[in-house]
Amino acid sequence: MSDLLTLSAEPRERAGKGASRALRREGRVPAVIYGDNKEPETIHVEEKALIKALMTGHFGNSIVEITVGGAVTRTLPKDVAFHPVSDRPIHVDFMRLGKDSTIHVEVPVSFINEEASPGLKRGGVLNIVRHELELVCAADKIPDEIAIDVSGFDVGDSIHISHVKLPDGAKSAITDRDFTIATIVAPSGMRSAEGDNSKTDA
Known part of the structure; x- marks a missing residue:
């Protein structure tokens, strides 16, 4: 299987377009973790680290372990949205993986x-x-x-x-x-x- 990827993230305290734009100006990318019958978790990750993961060529088929406040969540990337002009990542959806998924x-x-x-x-x-x-x-x-x-x-x-x-x-x-x-x-x-x-x- 493809190598395990890791990303560090922080909780996203505010939602909405304005808050997301502010995060992107700071070099962060808004994201969400969902699935496994749990509430969605809104987060943001470092853009440089995300781009490095994307450049592996197998991001979409790799398990990504996301660390938020010391807690590690196993996920699978499901969707990455890119800016239509700059082609920079602007949002990521991660699907939470339960045991034996x-x-x-x-x-x-x-x-x-x-x-x-x-x-x-x-x-x-x-x-x-x-x-x-x-x-x-x-x-x-x-x-x-x-x-x-x-x-x-x-x-x-x-x-x-x-x-x-x-x-x-x-x-x-x-x-x-x-x-x-x-x-x-x-x-x-x-x-x-x-x-x-x-x-x-x-």
């Missing part, structure tokens, strides 16, 4: 053993339909990525979710169909040659 996340896919794919060895092209998989998994077992083995796949084959071995404790959030993740298609040169051959045969 399961969560819905999007995890990137990668492809392995391409040299063992007859279709790719013949010049076929891997056409990726889904770059991420929607998974339901334990909050403390979020995978960094899902590696999909393309061994044995030929031109014209499709790779479905049923072909993928998911980590223990993870399952697909889409359960009503065996959806396609990628296909192996013929390159344009191979398609043209096949078309010419069919014309000759005719």
Whole structure:
């Protein structure tokens, strides 16, 4: 799973746009922690620390431990609002994680053993339909990525979710169909040659 991230925060004593603007002028970002059948907790975090966490590239799929007044709360980032002009973060929503929580996340896919794919060895092209998989998994077992083995796949084959071995404790959030993740298609040169051959045969 992605590395655990930590942020220090302070309680937000006043709500409203004016109070939020004042916080941002001081280099702070308003935020809220909600969920786990508890009252929402309004806080603010240091903008520089938040940007550093965002720059890891896996902020949205990482557990973030937020310390407020010595108390640590395990959370998952759910939404980050950015300023339309400056692109600075202006608000963050964190979902509180209870014990044994399961969560819905999007995890990137990668492809392995391409040299063992007859279709790719013949010049076929891997056409990726889904770059991420929607998974339901334990909050403390979020995978960094899902590696999909393309061994044995030929031109014209499709790779479905049923072909993928998911980590223990993870399952697909889409359960009503065996959806396609990628296909192996013929390159344009191979398609043209096949078309010419069919014309000759005719």
